[in-house]
Amino acid sequence: MSDFIIIGGGISGLLIARELASHGAAITILEQNRIGQEASWAGGGILSPLYPWRQPLPINALCHWSQQQYPLLSQQLQQNTNIDPEWTRCGMLWLSLPDLDDALSWCRNTSTNATIFSGEAVEEVQKGLGDGLSGTHLWLPDIAQIRNPRLLKALKRDLRQRQVKLIEQSQVTEWVITGNQATDVKTTQQTFSADNFIVTAGAWSSRVLSNDNLWQPVIHPVKGQMLLFKSEPGLLQTMVQCGEHYLIPRRDGRILAGSTVEESGFDKRPTTSGYRQLYQFAIRTLPALKDCPVELHWAGIRPGSPDGIPYIGAHPQINNVFFNCGHFRNGVVMGPAAARLLADIILQRPSFTNPEPFLPSNR
Ligand SMILES: Cc1cc2nc3c(=O)[nH]c(=O)nc-3n(C[C@H](O)[C@H](O)[C@H](O)COP(=O)(O)OP(=O)(O)OC[C@H]3O[C@@H](n4cnc5c(N)ncnc54)[C@H](O)[C@@H]3O)c2cc1C
The missing domain is CATH 3.50.50.60 (FAD/NAD(P)-binding domain)
Structure with missing residues (x-):
């Protein structure tokens, strides 16, 4: 009992x-x-x-x-378990953000630190980004991730x-x-x-x-697929978001590319089209990833509400x-x-x- x-x-x-x-x-x-x-x-x-x-x-x-x-x-x-969940404040960079004004007024209202970059000046935060750097980018340095x-x-x-x-x-x-x-x-x-x-x-x-x-x-179930690239620490310094997709750098150099949003019931098998979508996004955003092997491809089921x-x-x-x-x-x-x-x-x-x-x- x-x-x-x-x-x-x-x-x-x-x-x-x-x-x-x-x-x-x-x-x-x-x-x-x-x-x-x-x-x-x-x-x-x-x-x-x-x-x-x-x-x-x-x-x-x-x-x-x-x-x-x-x-x-x-x-x-x-301390309690000897397992480090790797909480890391690496920041999040939004490339070519369409609703910058809304984002900035949210940052002001919530006292969130923010830096704006125009065009290629974004290299100050992340080098080696691919095409499509025109427009205005927003970096929030205090956003963190956990493994x-x-x-x-x-x-x-x-x-x-x-x-x-x-x-x-x-x-x-x-x-x-x-x-x-x-x-x-x-x-x-x-x-x-x-x-x-x-x-x-x-x-x-x-x-x-x-x-x-x-x-x-x-x-309702909403499927999401992810790709994991094996690379070296330093290639990606911050999380990068562009449109529906994002890249996340782990401390050991691995880089995650996510994610898809699919209505396919409780079927959590990864698909070839999901792989292609994430792979193309990843190498378009950070071209050096084309030299890095994909280590894993998986899917999970989000609880939609x-x-x-x-x-x-x-x-x-x-x-x-x-x-x-x-x-x-x-x-x-x-x-x-x-x-x-x-x-x-x-x-x-x-x-x-x-x-x-x-x-x-x-x-
Ligand atoms: C690809 C992807 C990317 C995501 N990225 C992020 C992110 O970056 N940041 C973020 O905040 N969130 C993210 N999410 C969302 C987040 O992962 C989910 O919202 C969260 O994990 C839900 O947690 P949960 O414990 O409610 O569900 P789950 O982790 O799914 O756990 C539910 C558990 O209940 C068990 N269960 C179900 N039915 C029964 C039963 N009848 N009897 C006993 N056990 C049962 C299941 O087996 C399962 O283990 C992402 C999700 C996906 C799929």
Whole structure:
């Protein structure tokens, strides 16, 4: 018997487990495959929305809070687990930005450091960029990234040290609900009982609670493909965004090119057309990449939700079932804030932001 059963072992589940475990709660995480192998592993780890000034306010409220917390979280995890999640403030450069005025007024309103470059003057930040350097470019030097596979590994080890039970290969298939209380979940392994349940099942979240006549979050799967180039440190100094795509430099010199946005259900096989799209973008943006081998090509399934705003809070009909899901393209950057907000709701504490836009009962 646990105080909380958390269904889904991605970043959303691991971070809410950490929040609640730090208040002494007994936690079990049920994961249908292996912990931290789905969207949270597949993503780029950019600790900002791709175009923050185009985002709804509630998303930016969560991102802003998380951005303040990530350096400390990364440091604590490294100390506790000896795994460095590689939080790195490398900045983000937007090439030929069409909505520069909106971006600059957002930077002013949020006191975000920004530098504007015209044409090839951008070489001051990043050398060796390819064609299409005409226009105006924006650099935000304080935007950071994290190496998400390492973050997940560190969180997993940290939770074990906090006595959180991690049960893998255990898919929740059925609920036992009496009146407005859930008592048990049945899984492919066995039945588990708890006082409270939290659904953090990413793109699968609207399938988890499939009992008839019950409210469910509106979540749909959105596939994203990524390419990983093997190169040497120094080739790329900053993250670069151009149109729908981006490049991310890792500390060991590897460079990620992302990502596609595709509606193809839960099929997460990478495709030749996805490869071509990302490869062409990468060598157009940084021509030296044509001499670097592609090491890996993969896809993940994002949890799409209306306006990309996650569901955080209690089920409207079942008192002891909560949600933290539907973070779409920003689940890593919103992760710490979303977990803190849900912990505040559960523990009935005031929070750092207004919970109303996220509450399932308001959606
Ligand atoms: C290509 C790509 C690039 C991205 N880049 C970024 C980025 O740079 N920055 C950023 O902030 N975000 C990014 N994202 C988005 C981010 O990765 C997601 O929003 C986030 O990982 C969602 O986390 P999650 O824990 O909710 O879901 P997931 O990581 O998908 O975890 C959900 C877990 O629930 C489990 N599960 C599902 N159903 C059940 C069940 N019935 N029983 C038990 N377990 C179950 C799944 O197996 C899975 O492990 C990207 C995503 C992709 C795909």
